[in-house]
Amino acid sequence: MNKLVQVAGIIDAAEADMCIAQGADWLGFALRLPSGKDDIAEQDAAVIIKGLDAPHAGVLISYLTDAEEVSEFCRELGVVAVQLHGDVATEELRRLKEIRPELFVLKSLVVKEDNVDELLKLVDETHPYVDMYITDTFDPKTGAKGATGLTHDWSVSAELVRRSPKPLMMAGGLNPENVGDAIRTVRPAAVDAHTGLEGPDGRKDSAKVAKFVTEARRAFDDIA
Numbered sequence: 001m002n003k004l005v006q007v008a009g010i011i012d013a014a015e016a017d018m019c020i021a022q023g024a025d026w027l028g029f030a031l032r033l034p035s036g037k038d039d040i041a042e043q044d045a046a047v048i049i050k051g052l053d054a055p056h057a058g059v060l061i062s063y064l065t066d067a068e069e070v071s072e073f074c075r076e077l078g079v080v081a082v083q084l085h086g087d088v089a090t091e092e093l094r095r096l097k098e099i100r101p102e103l104f105v106l107k108s109l110v111v112k113e114d115n116v117d118e119l120l121k122l123v124d125e126t127h128p129y130v131d132m133y134i135t136d137t138f139d140p141k142t143g144a145k146g147a148t149g150l151t152h153d154w155s156v157s158a159e160l161v162r163r164s165p166k167p168l169m170m171a172g173g174l175n176p177e178n179v180g181d182a183i184r185t186v187r188p189a190a191v192d193a194h195t196g197l198e199g200p201d202g203r204k205d206s207a208k209v210a211k212f213v214t215e216a217r218r219a220f221d222d223i224a
């Protein structure tokens with residue numbers, strides 16, 4: 001699972017096809033968001049996900065916190081991986097691993113101004129039940145914990161990489177211009193972006209996705 005490049009927030013089949021064509025490995029589908037305003041219908045996401053050929057894969061991004069509900073939804077969608085963005089109890093992570101050991105579980109670590117100790121503790125507690133962590137950036141203005149388009153203090157991400165026994169996907173305000181520096185500084189196993197790959201129309205921009213993938217792969221080779 002090293003050198004993985006994910007594009008998050010896929011909104012339709014054309015966008016999924018374009019991201020795969022430009023070299024993305026995994027595609028993230030944000031569903032059952034608390035706002036109730038998903039960018040894609042669950043049935044449409046399932047069709048795209050089931051049409052992906054390995055090593056490409058669809059990832060459910062969600063704030064769900066109940067292991068049974070997560071497992072059932074992943075089954076319906078046909079995803080091999082889930083990115084849990086909510087405040088999931090350690091017991092629910094343990095339960096998810098118990099009922100779906102084959103499901104690849106990414107747990108978000110939302111970086112705030114002063115919560116590094118809290119995140120390190122979360123890693124210590126949850127790593128037996130997590131396959132990969134993913135950083136993200138908190139937006140204090142809106143309270144949003146995902147797809148904020150904001151970067152955070154990369155020294156925090158680097159500390160999480162050093163502490164975690166499990167690999168870490170770096171995310172939070174990444175774009176084609178900063179992803180290379182991010183990888184060289186933080187040394188993550190994977191990267192992911194949403195907002196920084198969009199054009200003015202809110203759709204993923206083909207040239208931005210291509211450059212993001214190229215820059216990420218070059219930097220991963222540099223740190224290998």
Ligand SMILES: O=C(O)c1ccccc1N[C@@H]1O[C@H](COP(=O)(O)O)[C@@H](O)[C@H]1O
Nearest residue numbers: 008009030146147149171173193194195
């Ligand atoms: O992608 C989304 O729509 C999404 C929705 C809700 C929570 C998380 C979401 N995506 C994750 O957000 C970060 C990166 O976002 P950005 O590049 O800063 O815009 C990453 O973890 C995505 O997987």
